[in-house]
Amino acid sequence: MPIIIAPLSYARALPQPNRVTMPRATYGWGYAGWDRIGPRRAHTTLDTVGGTTRRAEIVTTTNFVVQNRSSATIEQTRAVAEQLEGHLVALTQRLPLEAPSPIQVRLIDGGFIPHAAPAPGGGMLMNIPVVDGNVAKDSLLHELIHVVSGFSNVGLMEGLAVHADQAIQPHNRGVFPAFGQSVDAWTKMFIDNGHYVPLSRVFAAKAFFTDAHARPNASEFSEGDVFSWQAYIEAASFVRWLLDNVGWEEFWRVYQEASLTGPNYAVIGPLLDAYEDVWKASLSQASIPVLPARDVLPVRDPKFAHLAALMDSE
Ligand SMILES: [Zn+2]
Numbered sequence: 001m002p003i004i005i006a007p008l009s010y011a012r013a014l015p016q017p018n019r020v021t022m023p024r025a026t027y028g029w030g031y032a033g034w035d036r037i038g039p040r041r042a043h044t045t046l047d048t049v050g051g052t053t054r055r056a057e058i059v060t061t062t063n064f065v066v067q068n069r070s071s072a073t074i075e076q077t078r079a080v081a082e083q084l085e086g087h088l089v090a091l092t093q094r095l096p097l098e099a100p101s102p103i104q105v106r107l108i109d110g111g112f113i114p115h116a117a118p119a120p121g122g123g124m125l126m127n128i129p130v131v132d133g134n135v136a137k138d139s140l141l142h143e144l145i146h147v148v149s150g151f152s153n154v155g156l157m158e159g160l161a162v163h164a165d166q167a168i169q170p171h172n173r174g175v176f177p178a179f180g181q182s183v184d185a186w187t188k189m190f191i192d193n194g195h196y197v198p199l200s201r202v203f204a205a206k207a208f209f210t211d212a213h214a215r216p217n218a219s220e221f222s223e224g225d226v227f228s229w230q231a232y233i234e235a236a237s238f239v240r241w242l243l244d245n246v247g248w249e250e251f252w253r254v255y256q257e258a259s260l261t262g263p264n265y266a267v268i269g270p271l272l273d274a275y276e277d278v279w280k281a282s283l284s285q286a287s288i289p290v291l292p293a294r295d296v297l298p299v300r301d302p303k304f305a306h307l308a309a310l311m312d313s314e
Pocket of ligand 1: 142146157158161
């Protein structure tokens, strides 16, 4: 799942965005001991996370280095690398961005939130959880988009990631936050049921930093968690509208000017002021089928059952 966890002090020093030409290397598998990359760190991590000191497996493909520090098998690790190569092709066909290479990915045991984090030497790497032997595959594309597009205002980052993910796999029911319903349909629901959150709040960085998914035993979303879920969706719908109506160049100029932590309202405020009402009106007027939240959200999870009840009750 898709929250960026980037230590804020770090992020400031990073180049943005990453613009490194993709090499055209031969596609193939490599397999090496973890020691080649950084034994100390690996062993520390394995000790902490897995309780053992076994070597990590590394799968190298054209554009990815996937380090398996988890209980996933080598076959699963290869499958992750293969899936990522496919996602990267789809992504670079849709967005005029060059990906950094190689992109580092780590599979780690634990129920943490999938996230892109600052990589040693600049850029970002992807940390993907493995729970009970299952890789969080549905989060791979979202985190990949963060790595390729680089740091910006969190609302722009998450909006772009959710939108582009949905554009590439619109019907994947496993992808947070939209779970297969279009972000436009969700936003139309918020407008109609009175839950709409103004974009000035959505694009404030703290809108995205809640820990609902890190609390597996929580029986329901808190108010802040509900807001966070909506923030991902509204940001994505707004970014989708901007790309369709204002265009990539203007969007990307603002994306590059905004920072993760800076006084972004001066940069993104003009976009919100100029287009929020137009975008909302376009959603209200469009005939977009909207499914009830209970038919879309993974309501077997009590948190989402709570969310569905809240959204469908009004
Ligand atoms: Zn994200």
